[in-house]
Amino acid sequence: MDWQNLPEGGNIEDRRGGGLPGGGIAVGGVGGLIIALIALFFGIDPSAILGGGQSSAPAQTQPRTAPGQQDTSYQFVDRILASTNQVWSDIFRQAGRSYHDPTLVLYSGYTTSACGQASSAVGPFYCPLDQKVYLDTSFFNEMDRRLGGGGDFAYAYVIAHEVGHHVQDELGIADQVTRAQQRARSEAEANSLSVRLELQADCFAGVWGHHVSSLANLTQQDVREAVNTAAAIGDDTLQRQSQGYVVPDSFTHGTSQQRVNWFMTGFKSGNPNSCDTFGQNSGQL
Numbered sequence: 035m036d037w038q039n040l041p042e043g044g045n046i047e048d049r050r051g052g053g054l055p056g057g058g059i060a061v062g063g064v065g066g067l068i069i070a071l072i073a074l075f076f077g078i079d080p081s082a083i084l085g086g087g088q089s090s091a092p093a094q095t096q097p098r099t100a101p102g103q104q105d106t107s108y109q110f111v112d113r114i115l116a117s118t119n120q121v122w123s124d125i126f127r128q129a130g131r132s133y134h135d136p137t138l139v140l141y142s143g144y145t146t147s148a149c150g151q152a153s154s155a156v157g158p159f160y161c162p163l164d165q166k167v168y169l170d171t172s173f174f175n176e177m178d179r180r181l182g183g184g185g186d187f188a189y190a191y192v193i194a195h196e197v198g199h200h201v202q203d204e205l206g207i208a209d210q211v212t213r214a215q216q217r218a219r220s221e222a223e224a225n226s227l228s229v230r231l232e233l234q235a236d237c238f239a240g241v242w243g244h245h246v247s248s249l250a251n252l253t254q255q256d257v258r259e260a261v262n263t264a265a266a267i268g269d270d271t272l273q274r275q276s277q278g279y280v281v282p283d284s285f286t287h288g289t290s291q292q293r294v295n296w297f298m299t300g301f302k303s304g305n306p307n308s309c310d311t312f313g314q315n316s317g318q319l
């Protein structure tokens with residue numbers, strides 16, 4: 035992937051540096067980390083676990099703005115984000131709507147969000163209350179180690195998935211799903227709505243990939259990287275790894291196969307209308 039070809043100028047809020055060591059990984063052992071990842075992987079609303087924003091630890095809020103500090107991670111994230119702004123602005127404009135660019139908070143260790151405390155242990159997420167994506171770049175190392183093998187287009191897919199939640203927010207889909215979940219008669223029903231929302235964010239990530247594929251010279255290998263990641267973070271795969279068995283009613287993000295299928299649906303079509311994961315006949319693929 036030639037990500038350097040992509041435009042610069044996303045709204046990055048850099049809260050890294052001068053902060054607290056550890057990144058959450060050494061604390062509580064690997065088991066706790068895995069559970070947190072499963073619970074919140076790519077989630078839209080971390081408030082359930084993160085608490086209501088009570089600060090039990092100092093937050094890092096000082097932006098790091100020195101121009102010399104824009105390392106490769108920063109530049110990569112910035113270009114991916116800026117390219118999502120371009121793609122989604124175009125798509126919204128063609129539909130007669132306007133798109134409001136999200137902010138992406140880069141942090142290390144932990145920080146605060148309008149949805150509560152953010153820690154690197156929970157993985158990347160989108161907070162609809164402040165319309166910001168939260169990303170600890172140490173998460174990319176986690177992907178390299180055990181979540182599908184990483185790779186630049188796999189990292190980009192993660193960012194584009196979170197931006198997909200912002201698109202859902204802009205379209206009012208996120209609110210509709212929250213209301214439907216409040217009316218749900220069972221946890222399984224509420225979970226199923228969450229799965230549809232997450233699969234749609236995967237599909238939206240694919241839509242973005244479609245539109246940057248020639249500019250970024252995407253190769254088959256790049257697409258395989260994203261597919262490997264989507265497969266590695268399916269609920270069935272994560273549950274099998276962590277507990278040895280699978281409980282479909284508890285799924286919140288979809289199976290490995292579903293995540294791959296919906297990402298590829300968006301990637302092939304480039305059209306968000308192909309991402310109707312809520313449709314009667316979609317069967318969630």
Ligand SMILES: [Zn+2]
Pocket residue numbers: 075076077078195196199232235
């Ligand atoms: Zn998600």
